[in-house]
Amino acid sequence: TRLLVHLIDGTSSNPAQDFHNVNTELFLFQPALREKPQILVVNKIDLPSVQERLPQIKKELAPLNKPLFFISALTGEGIGPLVTHIGEVLQRLGKQEPEISPPATVFRPRSRDLFQVVKVDDAFVISGKTIYRLAVMTDWANPESLDLLRRRLTRMGVKRALTKAGAKPGDKVRLADKEMDAW
Numbered sequence: 001t002r003l004l005v006h007l008i009d010g011t012s013s014n015p016a017q018d019f020h021n022v023n024t025e026l027f028l029f030q031p032a033l034r035e036k037p038q039i040l041v042v043n044k045i046d047l048p049s050v051q052e053r054l055p056q057i058k059k060e061l062a063p064l065n066k067p068l069f070f071i072s073a074l075t076g077e078g079i080g081p082l083v084t085h086i087g088e089v090l091q092r093l094g095k096q097e098p099e100i101s102p103p104a105t106v107f108r109p110r111s112r113d114l115f116q117v118v119k120v121d122d123a124f125v126i127s128g129k130t131i132y133r134l135a136v137m138t139d140w141a142n143p144e145s146l147d148l149l150r151r152r153l154t155r156m157g158v159k160r161a162l163t164k165a166g167a168k169p170g171d172k173v174r175l176a177d178k179e180m181d182a183w
Contacts, residue, residue, distance in 0.1 A: 002093050004038045005086065008061075010050035010070075015042065016060045037089060039067045041082060046072035117161045123172035124162055124182065131158075135176035150183050159183065 006022060008015045019040065026033045040061055044050050050057075054070065061068055067085060071078035115128030134152060139145040153159060162173065162182055171182040 001033065001036060002096055003086065003089055004033065004036050006038060006040050008040060008042045010042045010044035010053070010057065011047065014060075015057055016064065019061070019064065037093070039069065039082075039086065039089070040064065041069045041071055043071055043073055045070045045077060046075045115156065115158060115161070117158070117165045117167075119165060120174075123174050123179065124165060124167045125174045126153075126158055126162075127175075130156070132176050135178050138178070140178055140180075146180065149180075154183075 004026070006019055008018055012018050023038075042050075042057055042061070045054065058068070067089075069078055069082045069085065071082055073079075115126055115131045118125050118127070131153075134149060138149045150159075162171075167173065167182040169182055173180050173182050
């Protein structure tokens with residue numbers, strides 16, 4: 001990375017704080033990023049609410065002493081000068097050898113939200129906080145949404161637990177107040 005370009009939402013109630021929050025995360029991830037040149041770009045200037053706040057936004061961001069651009073991704077306004085400036089900065093920086101850093105380790109902790117599968121009358125009832133959340137968020141009238149739900153439940157180990165509890169494809173399965181067939 002030779003240059004950081006921060007795209008700031010012009011509708012934000014505190015664009016300067018948004019910038020500080022992102023920079024803090026970047027610097028915690030890799031302190032060397034603190035030394036990289038940065039450009040601030042405020043987007044959505046096509047919106048009347050943002051137009052009204054432009055003087056305030058400029059005032060809030062000016063103390064950061066970073067090049068500041070205002071654009072509209074929707075209309076294209078301001079993008080030409082921004083691209084030109086980015087090109088000039090990159091040309092001035094010249095080519096740099098890539099920094100070799102160790103590959104990032106991604107931790108994917110197992111869900112601590114356990115689920116239960118219990119046979120009640122003629123159906124298998126699956127319960128748990130994540131199960132409830134998935135059931136509520138699913139569009140039960142949409143077959144693609146139901147396929148996605150089944151894939152998520154399978155990844156969580158629900159299909160295995162259903163099979164272990166004696167469920168066969170076609171048996172009734174209940175999640176929250178919804179019902180589907182076992183798969």
